[in-house]
Amino acid sequence: MLKDDLLKFIPDHSRVTENETVRLNHSKGITYHAPVLPDIVVFPKTEEEVQKVVQYAIDKQIPIVPFGAGSSLEGHIIPLKGGITMDFTLMNKIIEVRPEDFLVKVQPGVTRTQLNLALKKHGMFFPIDPGADATIGGMAATNASGTNAVYYGTMKHNILGLRSVMANGAVISTGSETVKTSTGYNLTELLVGSEGTLGVFTEITLKVYGIPEHIVAAKAVFENVEQAGAAAALVLQAGINIGRIELVDGKTIEAVNDHVGTDFKVKPTLFLEFHGSRAAAEDDYTVTKELMEDSGALSFKAEADSLKRAQLWDARHQAASAIVSREPGKLLVVTDVCVPISKLAECIGKTRELAEEHNIDAAILGHVGDGNFHAAFCVDSNDESEMANFKDLNTKIVDLAFKFGGTCSGEHGIGMGKKEFLKEQYKEALPFMKIIKESFDPNNLFNPGKIF
C-alpha cells in the first residue's frame, strides 16, 4: 500500500523499494550504532517528487529520514521509527555554476568530489573537506567542516541559501545569491546543522573560491604535544594565512609506521599548508619555519610539488586507517569535541592519558586552527564491556572539553549519540531549540529521535 502510494509520486519501481537488502543498507551508517530498517526507501530526482512524498508522509503521519552518502558519524541516518528513507543519491545535478559570482547551485545528492571535479575547469573549488566523500545535502544538514575550516570556515559560512521542503509540506527559499543579506531571521543558518529534523533540502547555493595559485605543505616534529600546540598558536597569532594546520600525536605516528612500514619520527607532529599567491605562500612558509624553529621544532620540512606534498602529509592521511587496520572486523568510532584554541595541546595530552587508562589504542588528531580534535579507534559493537568502556572514554572526553570551556561536538553533530551532552551544554537554550522543532514539525516526522 505504502509502495503503491509512493509510486504515484515517483512512478519508477527502481526508485521506490521495499527490498530488504536496500532497506538494510539504509538502516545504518559506518559506525557502531545499532541499525534500524526503514519501511521503504525512495530515490527522488526532483524537488517536486520530494515535496509530494513529504506531503504524503505528513498526511499519513509517516516519519521521513533524508539519506546522502551515509557517512555521518553520529547515527543521523538511522530511521529510529522506521518510515520512509529518502536517498538523494540520484538527485545529483549541478544546477548552475557562476564563477563570476563565486557561487554554485546544486541538488543535495551532489558529492564533494563530484562538485570539485566540475568546478576545476573554472579554476574554482569548494573547500569544505570532511574526509568522507559526503553529499552536499548531508554536509549542510550536519554543518560539516574539516581540515581547512581554519581558513575557509565550515558549511554554515559557505551556504548562501537553500531550498527546503518543510514539515507542513511547503517549499521555502532561504538566504540569497548574494554574499551578504540582513533580511529578517537567518533561516539558512537555522536549517544548516539541523540534522534533517527541520527541513529536507532540495537545492543548495554554495560559495566557491578560486583554486589557490600556490600551495606549500610543511611538517614539523616536536618533543612533546605542548610544544607543538604552542608553536601552532604562534602561527595563528602571526596572522599567517594558514590553509590547514593539523596535530598528530606520537602514538598515532607509531601506529602509522606499523601499518605502512614507514619510519617517521615517533613524536608529535604538525602538518601545515599555506595557500595563496606564490610570493605570499612562500613568505608564509618562511616566517613559519622561523617560528617553528624558535619553538623547539626537532625538524621542519616543506614541499610545493603536489606529489611530494601528499607524501609529506602521509602520516596524517594514514592515521585513521592505521588504527582500523589493527582490528579488522571491528567498527570505527571517532570522538569529536572542540575547545578554545589555546587549550588544544593540553587536551590532546590529557586525551592520550584517558585513552591509555581505558586500554584503548586510539589515533589522536587535532585541527589545531579550530581547537577541534578527535580520537579514532575500533570497537566490537557486540561486546558489551567494550562498548561500555568506549562510552565512558567518550563521556570523559566531553567532560574534558566542557571543563576547558569547549563544546561537545565540533563538527560531527549531535545525531543520536550526543543528546545527553547537548542537554548539559545548553541547559537554558535547549527549550528554545525544542520550541522551534515543535513549531516547525509538531508531529515530529522529520528524522525523529535525533538531537532531542
Next chain:
Amino acid sequence: MLKDDLLKFIPDHSRVTENETVRLNHSKGITYHAPVLPDIVVFPKTEEEVQKVVQYAIDKQIPIVPFGAGSSLEGHIIPLKGGITMDFTLMNKIIEVRPEDFLVKVQPGVTRTQLNLALKKHGMFFPIDPGADATIGGMAATNASGTNAVYYGTMKHNILGLRSVMANGAVISTGSETVKTSTGYNLTELLVGSEGTLGVFTEITLKVYGIPEHIVAAKAVFENVEQAGAAAALVLQAGINIGRIELVDGKTIEAVNDHVGTDFKVKPTLFLEFHGSRAAAEDDYTVTKELMEDSGALSFKAEADSLKRAQLWDARHQAASAIVSREPGKLLVVTDVCVPISKLAECIGKTRELAEEHNIDAAILGHVGDGNFHAAFCVDSNDESEMANFKDLNTKIVDLAFKFGGTCSGEHGIGMGKKEFLKEQYKEALPFMKIIKESFDPNNLFNPGKIF
C-alpha cells in the same frame, strides 16, 4: 507607577527616567523616520537588571525596545508602541580579552572604537566597521557589516556566542567559546540580525583578529563604472587577499571636490586595501596594479604610510558628508541593497540613472567585494512630495536588486522601512520567521513593529 516599579530593579534615579528630553532622544535615530516617544527610558548596567526589567515588562505586558548608539538606519530603535526603552550605553564593560583564543567577551553597550582601543595593546582588533561608532549589541542585532566584510565577513561570521534575555524572562547562552560547534540548532545566528525582536542581549563573545602586519592602500580611476566593476571582479577572482574594495561613482567624486575643495578626477574610482604580511601585501598590490592597468585604469596609486593611506581614501571617506553638507537641515537617507558580485557595476550605473530621473543628488558607493551598494542623499521629512519621491526611488532600487537576483537589504536590516520588501523577497519563508517570533514572543513585546 511605572517609574516606581522599575526603580525597585534599578535603584538609581539617574538610570530610570521619564524626563521628556531623554525620551525625545530615544524617540528617533539619525534618519527620516517619524519619532515616537517611549514611556520611560532605563539604563541597566548588569544582566540581572536587564532580566528583572524584562520579567516585569512581560508581567505587565509592556513593550521593550533595546537601544545602543541609536545609529541604525531603518528606524529599529523607534518605540512604535511606547513602553520601555532600554539604553545599553552604561552596560559597556569589556568582560574578558583572550588573545590566545582570539576572542573577547563584551557587554552590549561597548562601542566599536572602545573595543578596538582596548584590543590594540594585545595586537588584536575587531574588524567589523559599519561606519558609525555603533555598539556591539546594536551591531549584533542588525548583523552589521561594513567596508571590510569582503575579507572578515559580517557580524554573524564573528559572533561565537551570546547571552540573551528571552521573551519568557529566561536568560540563555548560545554558541560557545570555540570557533566551531555543531550542537543542535544555531540559535546564535537566529538571534544575530533579529533586530531586538527575539532577545535582549546581555553579553556577546566575539572573534578577534591579529592586526595585519602591513596595509597598503590604493586608488584606481576608470573611464566608466562598468570598467571599474570589471576590474574589481578580476581582483576578486585572482584570489588576492583584498581587505577592502570600494567603488565610488563620478558624480560622487564631483560632490566631494565641491565640498572639500579637492580636485580629484571626476570619474569612477576604486579604493582598495591589502592586508597581510609585508611580502604578501606588497605582492598583492603589484598583481593588482597589473590587473588594473590591463583593465584600462586611467591611473593607479598606492600608499603604505598610514597618513597617506587616509589621504588616498579621502574621497571615499568624505562621500556621505559631501552630500549631507549640500543641504543642511535635511535628514540623511541611505539606501541599501546587495546583488551578486558580477552585477554590481551595472546596478551602480542604473542607480545613477534612477537618481537622475528622480532629480535626486546622491552619493553612490559600492562595497564591490560583496555586491552591496548604497545611495546616500538628503530629504526634508516634512515635505510630502520629497518623501514620496525618495520612497519611489528606494522602491525602484530594491526592484533593480530583485531583478538581478539580489536582496532588499545588504547590511542595514529591515527595521520599519523594508517590511513590504521582506514579504516580497521571502513569500514562502516569511511564515516560518513569523512562527519563530510567535513562539518566542507570543505577546509581541520585543521591539514590536519591526521586521513584520
